[in-house]
Amino acid sequence: MTKSKLNSFRRALETKLAELGNGNRNRDVIAIESTPDEMDRVQHVSERDYAISSLEMNSNRLGEIRRALHRMETGTFGLCLGCDEEITAKRLAALPWASYCIACQDAAERGALAHGDEIDPSFLMTA
Ligand SMILES: [Zn+2]
Known part of the structure:
Protein backbone atom coordinates (compact mmCIF):
# COMPACT_ATOMS: atom_id res chain seq x y z
CA MET A 1 0.00 0.00 0.00
CA THR A 2 1.34 3.46 -0.92
CA LYS A 3 2.09 6.03 1.75
CA SER A 4 -0.48 8.48 0.40
CA LYS A 5 -3.16 5.78 0.41
CA LEU A 6 -2.24 4.91 3.96
CA ASN A 7 -2.42 8.58 4.94
CA SER A 8 -5.86 8.98 3.45
CA PHE A 9 -7.11 5.95 5.43
CA ARG A 10 -5.50 7.41 8.53
CA ARG A 11 -7.36 10.68 8.00
CA ALA A 12 -10.64 8.79 7.49
CA LEU A 13 -10.06 6.87 10.72
CA GLU A 14 -9.12 9.97 12.70
CA THR A 15 -12.18 11.85 11.44
CA LYS A 16 -14.42 8.95 12.47
CA LEU A 17 -12.66 8.74 15.81
CA ALA A 18 -13.35 12.43 16.49
CA GLU A 19 -16.96 12.02 15.40
CA LEU A 20 -17.56 9.09 17.73
CA GLY A 21 -15.72 10.84 20.54
CA ASN A 22 -18.30 13.60 20.39
CA GLY A 23 -21.03 10.98 20.74
CA ASN A 24 -19.90 10.45 24.32
CA ARG A 25 -22.00 13.41 25.43
CA ASN A 26 -24.80 10.81 25.41
CA ARG A 27 -23.52 9.87 28.84
CA ASP A 28 -25.42 12.87 30.20
CA VAL A 29 -28.69 11.28 29.13
CA ILE A 30 -27.86 8.06 30.94
CA ALA A 31 -27.38 9.96 34.19
CA ILE A 32 -30.96 11.32 34.20
CA GLU A 33 -32.62 10.98 37.61
CA SER A 34 -36.07 9.52 38.12
CA THR A 35 -38.89 12.06 38.06
CA PRO A 36 -42.25 11.91 39.85
CA ASP A 37 -44.14 12.12 36.57
CA GLU A 38 -44.74 8.64 35.13
CA MET A 39 -44.82 9.79 31.48
CA ASP A 40 -41.57 11.63 31.91
CA ARG A 41 -40.06 8.63 33.55
CA VAL A 42 -41.04 6.31 30.68
CA ARG A 48 -31.61 6.14 28.22
CA ASP A 49 -31.90 2.72 26.57
CA TYR A 50 -31.24 4.31 23.22
CA ALA A 51 -28.26 6.26 24.56
CA ILE A 52 -26.79 3.13 26.15
CA SER A 53 -27.14 1.02 23.00
CA SER A 54 -25.65 3.72 20.80
CA LEU A 55 -22.83 4.16 23.31
CA GLU A 56 -22.11 0.44 23.16
CA MET A 57 -22.07 0.58 19.38
CA ASN A 58 -19.81 3.62 19.51
CA SER A 59 -17.36 2.05 21.91
CA ASN A 60 -17.14 -1.12 19.80
CA ARG A 61 -16.45 0.98 16.73
CA LEU A 62 -14.01 3.18 18.67
CA GLY A 63 -12.08 0.04 19.63
CA GLU A 64 -11.99 -1.12 16.01
CA ILE A 65 -10.74 2.28 14.85
CA ARG A 66 -8.06 2.43 17.56
CA ARG A 67 -6.88 -1.05 16.64
CA ALA A 68 -6.76 -0.05 12.96
CA LEU A 69 -4.66 3.03 13.83
CA HIS A 70 -2.42 0.81 15.92
CA ARG A 71 -1.97 -1.55 12.97
CA MET A 72 -0.82 1.48 10.96
CA GLU A 73 1.90 2.08 13.55
CA THR A 74 3.02 -1.53 13.39
CA GLY A 75 2.81 -1.72 9.60
CA THR A 76 0.11 -4.38 9.43
CA PHE A 77 -2.76 -2.12 8.44
CA LEU A 92 -11.01 -0.45 3.18
CA ALA A 93 -12.51 2.60 1.48
CA ALA A 94 -15.92 1.61 2.83
CA LEU A 95 -14.68 0.29 6.20
CA PRO A 96 -11.19 1.64 6.94
CA TRP A 97 -11.29 -0.12 10.33
CA ALA A 98 -11.98 -3.55 8.74
CA SER A 99 -9.69 -6.16 10.25
CA TYR A 100 -10.78 -9.11 8.11
CA CYS A 101 -11.03 -9.65 4.37
CA ILE A 102 -14.44 -10.41 2.94
CA ALA A 103 -13.80 -14.17 2.82
CA CYS A 104 -12.81 -14.33 6.51
CA GLN A 105 -15.65 -11.99 7.52
CA ASP A 106 -18.06 -14.26 5.62
CA ALA A 107 -16.65 -17.33 7.31
CA ALA A 108 -17.02 -15.64 10.72
CA GLU A 109 -20.64 -14.76 9.97
CA ARG A 110 -21.34 -18.29 8.80
CA GLY A 111 -19.78 -19.50 12.01
CA ALA A 112 -22.13 -17.26 13.98
CA LEU A 113 -25.00 -18.68 11.95
CA ALA A 114 -23.93 -22.24 12.73
CA HIS A 115 -24.09 -21.33 16.42
CA GLY A 116 -27.75 -20.48 16.02
CA ASP A 117 -27.64 -16.69 15.80
CA GLU A 118 -30.53 -15.50 13.75
CA ILE A 119 -29.79 -13.58 10.59
CA ASP A 120 -32.50 -12.27 8.30
CA PRO A 121 -32.32 -14.56 5.21
CA SER A 122 -33.01 -11.60 2.91
CA PHE A 123 -29.83 -10.00 4.22
CA LEU A 124 -27.84 -13.03 3.16
CA MET A 125 -29.33 -12.90 -0.33
CA THR A 126 -28.11 -9.35 -0.90
CA ALA A 127 -24.82 -9.54 1.00
ZN1 LIG B 1 -8.83 -13.13 5.42
Whole structure:
Protein backbone atom coordinates (compact mmCIF):
# COMPACT_ATOMS: atom_id res chain seq x y z
CA MET A 1 0.00 0.00 0.00
CA THR A 2 1.34 3.46 -0.92
CA LYS A 3 2.09 6.03 1.75
CA SER A 4 -0.48 8.48 0.40
CA LYS A 5 -3.16 5.78 0.41
CA LEU A 6 -2.24 4.91 3.96
CA ASN A 7 -2.42 8.58 4.94
CA SER A 8 -5.86 8.98 3.45
CA PHE A 9 -7.11 5.95 5.43
CA ARG A 10 -5.50 7.41 8.53
CA ARG A 11 -7.36 10.68 8.00
CA ALA A 12 -10.64 8.79 7.49
CA LEU A 13 -10.06 6.87 10.72
CA GLU A 14 -9.12 9.97 12.70
CA THR A 15 -12.18 11.85 11.44
CA LYS A 16 -14.42 8.95 12.47
CA LEU A 17 -12.66 8.74 15.81
CA ALA A 18 -13.35 12.43 16.49
CA GLU A 19 -16.96 12.02 15.40
CA LEU A 20 -17.56 9.09 17.73
CA GLY A 21 -15.72 10.84 20.54
CA ASN A 22 -18.30 13.60 20.39
CA GLY A 23 -21.03 10.98 20.74
CA ASN A 24 -19.90 10.45 24.32
CA ARG A 25 -22.00 13.41 25.43
CA ASN A 26 -24.80 10.81 25.41
CA ARG A 27 -23.52 9.87 28.84
CA ASP A 28 -25.42 12.87 30.20
CA VAL A 29 -28.69 11.28 29.13
CA ILE A 30 -27.86 8.06 30.94
CA ALA A 31 -27.38 9.96 34.19
CA ILE A 32 -30.96 11.32 34.20
CA GLU A 33 -32.62 10.98 37.61
CA SER A 34 -36.07 9.52 38.12
CA THR A 35 -38.89 12.06 38.06
CA PRO A 36 -42.25 11.91 39.85
CA ASP A 37 -44.14 12.12 36.57
CA GLU A 38 -44.74 8.64 35.13
CA MET A 39 -44.82 9.79 31.48
CA ASP A 40 -41.57 11.63 31.91
CA ARG A 41 -40.06 8.63 33.55
CA VAL A 42 -41.04 6.31 30.68
CA GLN A 43 -39.71 8.79 28.16
CA HIS A 44 -36.43 9.04 30.01
CA VAL A 45 -36.06 5.28 30.24
CA SER A 46 -36.40 4.84 26.49
CA GLU A 47 -34.03 7.73 25.83
CA ARG A 48 -31.61 6.14 28.22
CA ASP A 49 -31.90 2.72 26.57
CA TYR A 50 -31.24 4.31 23.22
CA ALA A 51 -28.26 6.26 24.56
CA ILE A 52 -26.79 3.13 26.15
CA SER A 53 -27.14 1.02 23.00
CA SER A 54 -25.65 3.72 20.80
CA LEU A 55 -22.83 4.16 23.31
CA GLU A 56 -22.11 0.44 23.16
CA MET A 57 -22.07 0.58 19.38
CA ASN A 58 -19.81 3.62 19.51
CA SER A 59 -17.36 2.05 21.91
CA ASN A 60 -17.14 -1.12 19.80
CA ARG A 61 -16.45 0.98 16.73
CA LEU A 62 -14.01 3.18 18.67
CA GLY A 63 -12.08 0.04 19.63
CA GLU A 64 -11.99 -1.12 16.01
CA ILE A 65 -10.74 2.28 14.85
CA ARG A 66 -8.06 2.43 17.56
CA ARG A 67 -6.88 -1.05 16.64
CA ALA A 68 -6.76 -0.05 12.96
CA LEU A 69 -4.66 3.03 13.83
CA HIS A 70 -2.42 0.81 15.92
CA ARG A 71 -1.97 -1.55 12.97
CA MET A 72 -0.82 1.48 10.96
CA GLU A 73 1.90 2.08 13.55
CA THR A 74 3.02 -1.53 13.39
CA GLY A 75 2.81 -1.72 9.60
CA THR A 76 0.11 -4.38 9.43
CA PHE A 77 -2.76 -2.12 8.44
CA GLY A 78 -4.80 -3.54 5.54
CA LEU A 79 -3.77 -7.14 6.25
CA CYS A 80 -6.48 -9.59 7.21
CA LEU A 81 -6.17 -10.87 10.78
CA GLY A 82 -7.54 -14.20 9.64
CA CYS A 83 -5.45 -15.12 6.59
CA ASP A 84 -2.74 -12.38 6.35
CA GLU A 85 -3.90 -11.48 2.84
CA GLU A 86 -4.37 -7.83 1.88
CA ILE A 87 -7.87 -6.50 2.42
CA THR A 88 -9.09 -4.98 -0.86
CA ALA A 89 -8.84 -1.20 -1.25
CA LYS A 90 -12.53 -1.10 -2.06
CA ARG A 91 -13.39 -2.73 1.27
CA LEU A 92 -11.01 -0.45 3.18
CA ALA A 93 -12.51 2.60 1.48
CA ALA A 94 -15.92 1.61 2.83
CA LEU A 95 -14.68 0.29 6.20
CA PRO A 96 -11.19 1.64 6.94
CA TRP A 97 -11.29 -0.12 10.33
CA ALA A 98 -11.98 -3.55 8.74
CA SER A 99 -9.69 -6.16 10.25
CA TYR A 100 -10.78 -9.11 8.11
CA CYS A 101 -11.03 -9.65 4.37
CA ILE A 102 -14.44 -10.41 2.94
CA ALA A 103 -13.80 -14.17 2.82
CA CYS A 104 -12.81 -14.33 6.51
CA GLN A 105 -15.65 -11.99 7.52
CA ASP A 106 -18.06 -14.26 5.62
CA ALA A 107 -16.65 -17.33 7.31
CA ALA A 108 -17.02 -15.64 10.72
CA GLU A 109 -20.64 -14.76 9.97
CA ARG A 110 -21.34 -18.29 8.80
CA GLY A 111 -19.78 -19.50 12.01
CA ALA A 112 -22.13 -17.26 13.98
CA LEU A 113 -25.00 -18.68 11.95
CA ALA A 114 -23.93 -22.24 12.73
CA HIS A 115 -24.09 -21.33 16.42
CA GLY A 116 -27.75 -20.48 16.02
CA ASP A 117 -27.64 -16.69 15.80
CA GLU A 118 -30.53 -15.50 13.75
CA ILE A 119 -29.79 -13.58 10.59
CA ASP A 120 -32.50 -12.27 8.30
CA PRO A 121 -32.32 -14.56 5.21
CA SER A 122 -33.01 -11.60 2.91
CA PHE A 123 -29.83 -10.00 4.22
CA LEU A 124 -27.84 -13.03 3.16
CA MET A 125 -29.33 -12.90 -0.33
CA THR A 126 -28.11 -9.35 -0.90
CA ALA A 127 -24.82 -9.54 1.00
ZN1 LIG B 1 -8.83 -13.13 5.42
